[in-house]
Amino acid sequence: MLSVIVPIYNEEKYIAKCIDSILEQDFPKDELEIILADGMSQDCTREIVAKYTAKYPFISLIDNPKRIAPWAMNLAVKEAKGDVIMRLDAHAIYEKNYFSALVRALKVYDADNVGAVCRTDVLNKTPKTLAIREVLSNKFGVGNSTFRTGISGxxxxxTVPFGCWKREVFEKYGMYDVRLVRNQDIELNKRIIRGGGRIVIVPDTYCTYFARENYHELAKNNYGNGKWNILTVYYTKEMRSLSVRHFVPLAFVLSLIVPILVGVFWWPTLCVSVLALCVYLLALGSVSAKLAVSKRLSFFYLLASFSVLHISYGWGSLVGILKLLFTK
Structure with a gap:
């Protein structure tokens, strides 16, 4: 039995596509259960899901009154009947062999968690959204995030996006940390590795994640990611809960702000901010120009997309530090 868990909240734009891709899986339906854990959605998500639960007995909806993903996962894992647990995201669709490939890989590689590459796409394709899509798949945008940039073997x-585990993994390494609004997946994966477990990514299948399509949503999402990097380290008391790449945007933002603040008292430090900005703009322009030519994308939208991603992420991390310093 495979139990597939999907935490959801206000997903009316995406949930039907997600469930349809689940129904197209080549995995036997009599060995499958789908649990949608809803954070009390206020849009049409529950109505859309109800149409599927009425038609397909292996799809169920449970309530997640706490509204955040780790609570949804823990509630659903306890509810699940399967000896293999898989997490999905409602913002994504999945190749037809996604379930079968990951369940098979779990056995073949004797891993504690397996996953696949998560390709980035957008629902509405415009010059701006295509630039955002490219930035979220590029190393200059997301660092050495293997599951975003691709693998050859x-x-x-x-870490892997989402996950596929044997049920006993949760008994051995613990459940999701409910204090973490973000980063709960990578924190669990880091905990597995520290406990001697293995996480494997395979090239046999993939999912497609639908990114935010405007700069406001892109900035809001990455601001939250950046802030929760700091809060994740604080709550877990473990720097190894994350990786170096998660703190690079913070270093960039600090390289701009700190010299300016010090420059109020000693103006030569302003040169550090100027140098950091010049180096960044040079790298930004170079990467954007190459992508604009090779991928036939808008140079200016690429510039804007990279900048929004990096600055909102770094600013979020800085706010996370200030939150810890000046609030209880």
């Missing part, structure tokens, strides 16, 4: 990695 089976690899052991520090």
């Amino acid at each position: 089976v690899q052991e990695v520090e």
